[in-house]
Amino acid sequence: MPYSVPPGFFEGITEKTLEKARQREKVRRKHVLIWRSMAIAASLTVLIVTGYLLINVLPKENTEQAAQNIGAGPQNEVQNGELAEVMDTLPVKEDFDNKETEINTVTGIQDEDGINDVLSSLTNEELMELAAMLASDMFMEETENNLQ
Amino acid sequence: MMMDTYKERIYWHIRRIVVLHEDAEDILQETFINAYRFIGSFNGKSKIYTWLYRIATNECIRMLRNRKKMNRNIEELTDKHTLKLSTTDMESGDEILVKFQNAILRLPEKQRLVFTLRYYDDLPYEDICYILKTSVNALKTNYHYAQEKIKEHMLNN
Numbered sequence: 683m684p685y686s687v688p689p690g691f692f693e694g695i696t697e698k699t700l701e702k703a704r705q706r707e708k709v710r711r712k713h714v715l716i717w718r719s720m721a722i723a724a725s726l727t728v729l730i731v732t733g734y735l736l737i738n739v740l741p742k743e744n745t746e747q748a749a750q751n752i753g754a755g756p757q758n759e760v761q762n763g764e765l766a767e768v769m770d771t772l773p774v775k776e777d778f779d780n781k782e783t784e785i786n787t788v789t790g791i792q793d794e795d796g797i798n799d800v801l802s803s804l805t806n807e808e809l810m811e812l813a814a815m816l817a818s819d820m821f822m823e824e825t826e827n828n829l830q
Numbered sequence: 831m832m833m834d835t836y837k838e839r840i841y842w843h844i845r846r847i848v849v850l851h852e853d854a855e856d857i858l859q860e861t862f863i864n865a866y867r868f869i870g871s872f873n874g875k876s877k878i879y880t881w882l883y884r885i886a887t888n889e890c891i892r893m894l895r896n897r898k899k900m901n902r903n904i905e906e907l908t909d910k911h912t913l914k915l916s917t918t919d920m921e922s923g924d925e926i927l928v929k930f931q932n933a934i935l936r937l938p939e940k941q942r943l944v945f946t947l948r949y950y951d952d953l954p955y956e957d958i959c960y961i962l963k964t965s966v967n968a969l970k971t972n973y974h975y976a977q978e979k980i981k982e983h984m985l986n987n
Contacts, residue, residue, distance in 0.1 A: 685849075685851075692837060696831070696833050696837065699858070699859045
């Protein structure tokens with residue numbers, strides 16, 4: 683072979699290689715340790731920041747938002763004057779009572795007039811039949827009692 | 831110990847490919863460091879020395895490709911190796927061997943690897959197949975072309 687090696691090269695190469703391997707392993711472990719520490723630090727930071735945001739910032743923001751919506755939101759605001767107008771237009775209990783009395787009075791008058799009209803239009807025979815029915819039919823009797 | 835058994839054989843294989851002693855030493859160390867590191871992945875289907883040859887050859891190829899990228903001109907790199915071989919490493923009466931080695935250095939990468947493994951290390955084609963991940967037929971063809979080119983170089987120079 684046209685190649686030559688330095689004297690004693692093969693005797694020392696095993697130790698040299700093992701030493702190199704040991705050093706490399708040390709460096710590798712150091713890198714792993716650094717990366718792990720960085721990963722743990724990053725995870726803790728994320729956890730702390732998330733916790734802080736959840737506990738302090740977000741609820742405050744929500745409360746402020748809600749307060750804004752309720753209090754001074756220009757779109758949802760009803761002016762006091764407008765509210766009073768609206769309230770005035772709404773019916774109250776007395777209105778309903780009066781209305782009921784009115785309805786009862788009107789219907790009572792109408793009923794009475796209607797019955798008189800019907801009775802006047804009936805012939806004597808028909809009136810006799812009605813009287814007979816009144817005497818025989820218990821429901822008619824009840825209706826009569828109710829009317830009285 | 832694995833290194834004590836195979837270091838010389840692997841060293842000479844590396845040296846024939848990369849030429850320079852410093853490069854060969856680095857690659858030899860890398861080879862055994864990787865071998866110790868990945869010994870768990872060695873499944874025992876091949877012989878331990880072919881596995882070591884494979885690691886060493888891959889390291890050599892990696893280094894040569896890096897050098898080629900840096901130097902760009904392959905011819906320039908080969909000339910540099912040849913010059914180094916004929917000045918510092920030459921021993922008296924080895925002129926023909928230097929010429930022969932120069933011829934090997936001028937071969938394309940694949941042919942050079944096949945020729946070195948077959949001619950110097952006397953490995954069977956089956957083992958070279960495992961080392962270079964090539965078929966036997968391709969290896970035989972490469973070896974044949976390498977022989978022809980070396981013959982031509984020896985006769986013409």
